[in-house]
Amino acid sequence: MKTLLITNARVVNEGRQYDADLYVRNGRIYTIGADLQSRPADQAIDARGHLLLPGMIDDQVHFREPGLTHKAEIATESRAAVAGGITSFLEMPNTQPPTLSLEALEAKYQRAAQVSPANFGFYLGASNDNLDAIRRLPVGAACGVKVFMGASTGNMLVDDPKVLASIFAEAPVLIATHCEDTPLIRANEQAYREQYGETVPMEMHPLIRSEEACWRSSSLAVELARQHNTRLHVLHLTTARELGLFEPGSHRDKRITVEACVHHLYFDAHDYAEKGSLIKCNPAIKQPEDRAALLAAVTEGRIDVIATDHAPHLLSEKDAPYFAAPAGLPLVQHALPSLFEHVRVGALTLETLVEKTSHAVADCFNIQGRGYIREGYWADLVLIDPNSPHAINRAEVLSKCGWSPFEGRTFSARVLATLVNGDLIWQNGALNPQATAGMRLEFGATR
Known part of the structure; x- marks a missing residue:
């Protein structure tokens, strides 16, 4: 024993x-x-x-396996996670191929059981044509169903209104949504392409992936959830405007919860001048007033969970013009230390930090026996x-991509x-x- x-x-x-x-x-x-x-x-x-503290439970990571293992693997990223105090992770389905079937979902569990030092759960992805798989999903087989209500890769953009309504009505588990309005984003891209060509400045990213694009999609998600009494969890909120869609108070009393991510709480639009494509992510890091509003909403209880949306890419991929540079950044190893900076300056309390990174995640996803020191x-x-105090340097990075936006x-x-x-x-x-x-x-x- x-x-x-x-x-x-x-x-x-x-x-x-x-x-x-x-x-x-x-x-x-x-x-x-x-x-x-x-x-x-x-x-x-x-x-x-x-x-x-109870270990952080990260409810949104992209570990890139299968299909994208040149930039990340479950083995490498889970090791970076435990180095950062993350003891459990919930991983996203937009791999290659995407996790759209129960068989693909189970294959991920089998792989993680072989290589992950952290505890693991996986989302089943939603598409326009896998509603039957969602209906058949047993309770407990996945942490939730991930719905991309905005731009995504491959076959994972759910833009058929009838399918979307059916998912909200019939999914047997929590629905987690990425909320951005694709038609508006495409129109914005075209407008900036006409102005700048292919060399759009990175500072334009929060204007292309705009407040309005986020609002249109997140307000639709909330409307559908209220219509169908869905257990909805909205991921990576970025704007002050969207906060009005959600209620303050304890997550235990809510059918609709919402997440903020560490990079949206730490960086703002001023940082594009220094970091450029290294902080390009979807939805975009936005204005200082949005960042301030998100932090205040964490304390208020309007934001229920803090996560990373860890999404690594190689530096060689990031070193590209605006449209070619992929969105996403590696975050798991330094998420908790970055959050402690908000504690240090009095923007968060330790108790709130633990609530949002451990307790609330365990409660929202009904994770058994974890998230508390009991x-x-x-x-x-x-x-x-x-x-x-320590400076973040590239030599200590354990993610396979080999860099950190916090360097x-x-x-x-x-x-x-x-x-x-x-x-x-x-x-x-x-x-x-x-x-x-x-x-x-x-x-x-x-x-």
């Missing part, structure tokens, strides 16, 4: 901070209390002076030193250790070379 003892931790969990020891047995938190130092354990960690729950934990920035917090199912996967800047502790996440009903 494998055991681990954590002593002298400053625990941040369920809206409060307190000092405690934790005793882990067979991968689960067995006891939380004081003065557990005398308990025998196979491993011991003295957490004095450090914060102990006796009987799986020991998915992250130990943070909040006072360890050159200094973060005050550092991930010291990450435990997944009670196994010490990351400690003091190094991965456990034997780390394959990840488990398939268990999902209860959300619809």
Whole structure:
């Protein structure tokens, strides 16, 4: 029976901070209390002076497997994730081929079970012609159905109104949506192409992927969800205007929830001058006032979840003119440290950070036994030193693409250790070379 003892931790969990020891047995938190130092354990960690949080559950990542493994793989990206304190991830279906069938979905689970040190779940994708697969999806087989209501790759843009309505009415699990209006985006692209040719400045990206394009799509998603009483989760909100579609308050009381992403909370349109295509993503990083509104909405409870939308591309792919440079950036390894910068300046509390990155994600997707520091729950934990300033540099990046949009920035917090199912996967800047502790996440009903 494998055991681990954590002593002298400053625990941040369920809206409060307190000092405690934790005793882990067979991968689960067995006891939380004081003065557990005398308990025998196979491993011991003295957490004095450090914060102990439930591991981040990232509800939106693109790990590129199958089909795009020249830029990322489940193995490489999940290792970058645990280095960043992410203990579980929910992965998107826009791979090659896309995850549009139950068979393709199961193949991803089998692959992750072989190579991922983090726990894993996968979305089934929606298209104009796979409604039967969505209807047949068993509860628990996927974390949700991903609907691209805006531009996407391959056969994953759902633009048939009848199919869209049927998905909202009949999907047996949570629906997660990417919301941008494709016709408006295409019209904007054409207008800027006429002005600049193929060398459109990157600063135009938030005007092409505009506030209006986001609003048209997200308001339609909310309208459909209300019409069909759908359990809807809107991904990566970017504008102050869209916040009016969502209610403040506890996520536990909502049928419609919404996510913000770390890069939309950290960067704004001023950063295109320095970062250019490195921060090109869909939906676009927008104006400073949008960023400020998103941060305020996190505190208000209008935004329920914080995620990454980790979407790596090679630097050689990013180093291209506007229309050729792909959208997306690698984020999992530095997501939590970037969020601690908001804590450092008083824009977020530690309790809110934990709520949005762990508790709310587990609740929204009804993930069993995770997302909280509770006796009987799986020991998915992250130990943070909040006072360890360090500059982000390319040499430390574990994502296969080999770069980070945060390079050159200094973060005050550092991930010291990450435990997944009670196994010490990351400690003091190094991965456990034997780390394959990840488990398939268990999902209860959300619809």
